[in-house]
Amino acid sequence: xxxxxxxxxxxxxxxxxxxxxxxxxxxxxxxxxxxxxxxxxxxxxxxxxxxxxxxxxxxxxxxxxxxxxxxxxxxxxxxxxxxxxxxxxxxxxxxxxxxxxxxxxxxxxxxxxxxxxxxxxxxxxxxxxxxxxxxxxxxxxxxxxxxxxxxxxxxxxxxxxxxxxxxxxxxxxxxxxxxx
Numbered sequence: 431x432x433x434x435x436x437x438x439x440x441x442x443x444x445x446x447x448x449x450x451x452x453x454x455x456x457x458x459x460x461x462x463x464x465x466x467x468x469x470x471x472x473x474x475x476x477x478x479x480x481x482x483x484x485x486x487x488x489x490x491x492x493x494x495x496x497x498x499x500x501x502x503x504x505x506x507x508x509x510x511x512x513x514x515x516x517x518x519x520x521x522x523x524x525x526x527x528x529x530x531x532x533x534x535x536x537x538x539x540x541x542x543x544x545x546x547x548x549x550x551x552x553x554x555x556x557x558x559x560x561x562x563x564x565x566x567x568x569x570x571x572x573x574x575x576x577x578x579x580x581x582x583x584x585x586x587x588x589x590x591x592x593x594x595x596x597x598x599x600x601x602x603x604x605x606x607x608x609x610x
Contacts, residue, residue, distance in 0.1 A: 433597050440488055448482055462486050464490075490516055526539075526540045526605075533610070534581050535581055536588075536608065538555075540575065540592045540594075542576065544596040549596055549597045553593075555580060558588065591605040
């Protein structure tokens with residue numbers, strides 16, 4: 431697992447079921463249980479192994495409090511434990527800068543943070559007169575900022591919307607305008 435999960439979504443669980451010789455077993459029922467920080471079972475279900483592998487989506491109910499949850503998978507006498515971190519806090523965007531380096535060439539720089547790690551920062555730039563939108567994902571730089579460049583056609587007022595998403599899927603946006 432390893433990735434955080436957002437309430438209202440879920441977490442993927444995958445593992446293997448093998449015999450004493452390491453051969454994958456088919457048709458083995460695997461019980462899966464999600465237990466909260468206080469030891470309360472939040473969800474339980476089953477899946478079946480195929481080619482020695484089992485996969486299940488563990489739902490994280492809306493309103494689930496943030497924290498570290500235990501996922502236990504049990505097949506017969508064997509079990510394995512993993513954790514999932516429930517993250518309901520969106521990232522922050524602390525800076526958005528837009529520069530025009532030549533007619534129609536725009537560079538966007540942004541700074542965002544999240545305790546669970548950022549998945550991406552993206553930008554939508556929309557021409558206010560025509561409604562034409564151009565999009566670009568920003569690339570993380572060594573100094574911690576995120577930058578991206580895009581070519582725009584046309585003049586006038588453009589709306590610039592930067593969206594940050596954390597690894598759990600929580601998002602936040604910040605916007606500004608530029609004139610070309």
